[in-house]
Amino acid sequence: xxxxxxxxxxxxxxxxxxxxxxxxxxxxxxxxxxxxxxxxxxxxxxxxxxxxxxxxxxxxxxxxxxxxxxxxxxxxxxxxxxxxxxxxxxxxxxxxxxxxxxxxxxxxxxxxxxxxxxxxxxxxxxxxxxxxxxxxxxxxxxxxxxxxxxxxxxxxxxxxxxxxxxxxxxxxxxxxxxxxxxxxxxxxxxxxxxxxxxxxxxxxxxxxxxxxxxxxxxxxxxxxxxxxxxxxxxxxxxxxxxxxxxxxxxxxxxxxxxxxxxxxxxxxxxxxxxxxxxxxxxxxxxxxxxxxxxxxxxxxxxxxxxxxxxxxxxxxxxxxxxxxxxxxxxxxxxxxxxxxxxxxxxxxxxxxxxxxxxxxxxxxxxxxxxxxxxxxxxxxxxxxxxxxxxxxxxxxxxxxxxxxxxxxxxxxxxxxxxxxxxxxxxxxxxxxxx
Amino acid sequence: xxxxxxxxxxxxxxxxxxxxxxxxxxxxxxxxxxxxxxxxxxxxxxxxxxxxxxxxxxxxxxxxxxxxxxxxxxxxxxxxxxxxxxxxxxxxxxxxxxxxxxxxxxxxxxxxxxxxxxxxxxxxxxxxxxxxxxxxxxxxxxxxxxxxxxxxxxxxxxxxxxxxxxxxxxxxxxxxxxxxxxxxxxxxxxxxxxxxxxxxxxxxxxxxxxxxxxxxxxxxxxxxxxxxxxxxxxxxxxxxxxxxxx
Numbered sequence: 289x290x291x292x293x294x295x296x297x298x299x300x301x302x303x304x305x306x307x308x309x310x311x312x313x314x315x316x317x318x319x320x321x322x323x324x325x326x327x328x329x330x331x332x333x334x335x336x337x338x339x340x341x342x343x344x345x346x347x348x349x350x351x352x353x354x355x356x357x358x359x360x361x362x363x364x365x366x367x368x369x370x371x372x373x374x375x376x377x378x379x380x381x382x383x384x385x386x387x388x389x390x391x392x393x394x395x396x397x398x399x400x401x402x403x404x405x406x407x408x409x410x411x412x413x414x415x416x417x418x419x420x421x422x423x424x425x426x427x428x429x430x431x432x433x434x435x436x437x438x439x440x441x442x443x444x445x446x447x448x449x450x451x452x453x454x455x456x457x458x459x460x461x462x463x464x465x466x467x468x469x470x471x472x473x474x475x476x477x478x479x480x481x482x483x484x485x486x487x488x489x490x491x492x493x494x495x496x497x498x499x500x501x502x503x504x505x506x507x508x509x510x511x512x513x514x515x516x517x518x519x520x521x522x523x524x525x526x527x528x529x530x531x532x533x534x535x536x537x538x539x540x541x542x543x544x545x546x547x548x549x550x551x552x553x554x555x556x557x558x559x560x561x562x563x564x565x566x567x568x569x570x571x572x573x574x575x576x577x578x579x580x581x582x583x584x585x586x587x588x589x590x591x592x593x594x595x596x597x598x599x600x601x602x603x604x605x606x607x608x609x610x611x612x613x614x615x616x617x618x619x620x621x622x623x624x625x626x627x628x629x630x631x632x633x634x635x636x637x638x639x640x641x642x643x644x645x646x647x648x649x650x651x652x653x654x655x656x657x658x659x660x661x662x663x664x665x666x667x668x669x670x671x672x673x674x675x676x677x678x679x680x681x682x683x684x685x686x687x688x689x690x691x692x693x694x695x696x697x698x699x700x701x702x703x704x705x706x707x708x709x710x711x712x713x714x715x716x717x718x719x720x721x722x
Numbered sequence: 723x724x725x726x727x728x729x730x731x732x733x734x735x736x737x738x739x740x741x742x743x744x745x746x747x748x749x750x751x752x753x754x755x756x757x758x759x760x761x762x763x764x765x766x767x768x769x770x771x772x773x774x775x776x777x778x779x780x781x782x783x784x785x786x787x788x789x790x791x792x793x794x795x796x797x798x799x800x801x802x803x804x805x806x807x808x809x810x811x812x813x814x815x816x817x818x819x820x821x822x823x824x825x826x827x828x829x830x831x832x833x834x835x836x837x838x839x840x841x842x843x844x845x846x847x848x849x850x851x852x853x854x855x856x857x858x859x860x861x862x863x864x865x866x867x868x869x870x871x872x873x874x875x876x877x878x879x880x881x882x883x884x885x886x887x888x889x890x891x892x893x894x895x896x897x898x899x900x901x902x903x904x905x906x907x908x909x910x911x912x913x914x915x916x917x918x919x920x921x922x923x924x925x926x927x928x929x930x931x932x933x934x935x936x937x938x939x940x941x942x943x944x945x946x947x948x949x950x951x952x953x954x955x956x957x958x959x960x961x962x963x964x965x966x967x968x
Contacts, residue, residue: 382868
């Protein structure tokens with residue numbers, strides 16, 4: 289019997305970096321382990337080098353060797369912000385050049401990456417017409433690749449699944465519609481969802497939002513929570529800190545512009561005046577923003593408190609996460625605040641088995657996820673006082689943490705591996721063949 | 723006559739003070755304040771500031787230490803503007819000489835007439851060209867203006883020694899053209915929307931330290947004539963006070 293075949297559309301795939309990369313890799317690895325032949329169509333690695341300036345090559349090694357990668361050429365000159373690497377045309381006629389590239393992709397699909405739609409659809413159809421996949425699965429942004437999945441599904445006459453990491457037509461921060469009622473995005477989203485065999489998303493509030501917004505597809509909306517890869521983020525081990533040694537806190541993840549950095553740094557300064565936090569150190573690990581041009585301003589914001597025990601530790605590949613966690617006593621999880629947001633890094637933090645300080649609005653869905661986690665200390669309010677209280681509580685917990693508590697934390701984390709999260713939906717997709 | 727000799731106190735007599743060279747590019751009215759503020763900061767910190775812009779009088783009083791390159795002076799004849807700014811009268815004259823040349827038989831006069839036509843178009847002209855003003859105000863020209871202004875200032879760029887520039891500041895994609903060309907001459911230059919204040923403060927501190935270390939010792943050897951003049955003046959003052967008499 290022919291092995292089942294999955295054709296994935298995943299723009300954000302290693303060696304790219306960003307939260308979406310891990311989920312798409314998890315889908316491909318999971319299906320490969322289930323015995324499927326998996327091909328992933330993704331963007332050429334040069335895109336990550338030129339736009340983010342820092343591809344994570346070691347992340348590519350964590351992709352199952354049975355997964356086959358196909359690259360799509362994606363014109364991205366117009367996204368370049370570094371003058372020195374711009375083309376002559378882009379630099380010398382920038383207003384006209386940018387005007388063209390702002391409008392042209394939108395004519396194909398209502399998104400700044402709109403021209404990805406025909407490119408990826410053509411690639412998927414070209415591969416699919418020879419390779420004959422059983423299912424097409426599009427995961428993550430840009431949203432144009434969902435349109436590619438729709439086109440490929442129709443052309444190849446195979447079911448397609450769309451996996452929304454972030455909703456397209458819902459503004460996560462205002463919790464309102466992201467587009468006016470007559471915008472083309474609505475038409476496209478309806479078209480994509482109406483024909484999709486399954487619509488998958490990342491948390492319960494978003495599942496409910498899709499079901500309410502599109503009642504006719506309510507029965508085809510599925511939840512696949514975020515998770516962590518237990519083969520990559522392994523057990524960091526538990527070594528209690530000596531009583532006279534200062535505590536070491538850490539943040540591990542992309543240090544985005546919209547994180548509540550100022551609130552955290554103010555709270556940190558207050559907390560550090562307490563005896564539990566004497567001489568405590570806080571290290572921020574991760575890339576400074578997604579794009580090169582933001583790095584300097586983020587670093588400046590971060591280092592304003594450098595004398596108060598704040599340091600920047602640089603990026604950490606996911607393959608080094610366990611070793612990084614092993615050096616830390618507690619983790620500070622800074623997140624943007626929305627009830628529709630679940631942080632992928634939260635699951636990695638759980639895997640550390642350490643006390644976790646939640647620096648985000650308690651309405652954030654991550655609070656729900658962390659409810660069963662024994663050592664979670666969420667700030668009641670995202671301000672200096674709220675952060676200070678949470679830090680002090682986490683510091684006390686870190687000082688008093690026992691091996692039993694550590695094991696309980698790890699046990700809770702192991703309920704959130706990618707395989708656990710994907711298994712039910714993967715089994716359902718598999719059942720379509722029979 | 724006094725002679726003032728400068729004697730550096732340190733051993734690095736030949737060293738020049740640390741420099742911080744900034745080039746700002748911008749011409750849109752809404753960018754003026756921000757760019758000027760940045761350049762003022764640079765000048766006050768002891769740095770070297772240059773501004774490339776157009777319509778200099780509209781910028782008001784510019785600090786004298788800021789060097790200004792007015793790209794507008796050659797804008798009229800740069801790139802495609804040269805054709806657009808030719809007054810209709812000259813076009814008519816050129817067309818007339820071409821048609822006259824074509825009407826006349828014989829090859830000897832034709833090149834001369836054609837040369838005359840080209841000369842009529844290419845000669846320096848200061849007359850009003852009605853469509854030039856429309857062209858300047860058009861949205862098409864706004865899209866091309868950055869490149870045209872680069873063509874206008876490219877001969878002046880050498881005067882600011884791009885190889886020693888530290889930062890280019892600009893706030894409008896229309897200015898990328900000049901920045902891109904300068905960055906090609908100096909790949910190390912940083913292109914930013916404003917001057918990094920921390921870097922500027924660091925430079926200022928460094929410069930102050932250098933200046934203190936290299937403070938010149940003044941050795942004044944006044945001439946005998948000047949010395950006696952000073953002595954007389956001081957003496958007179960004292961006498962007027964009535965406290966001392968020479």
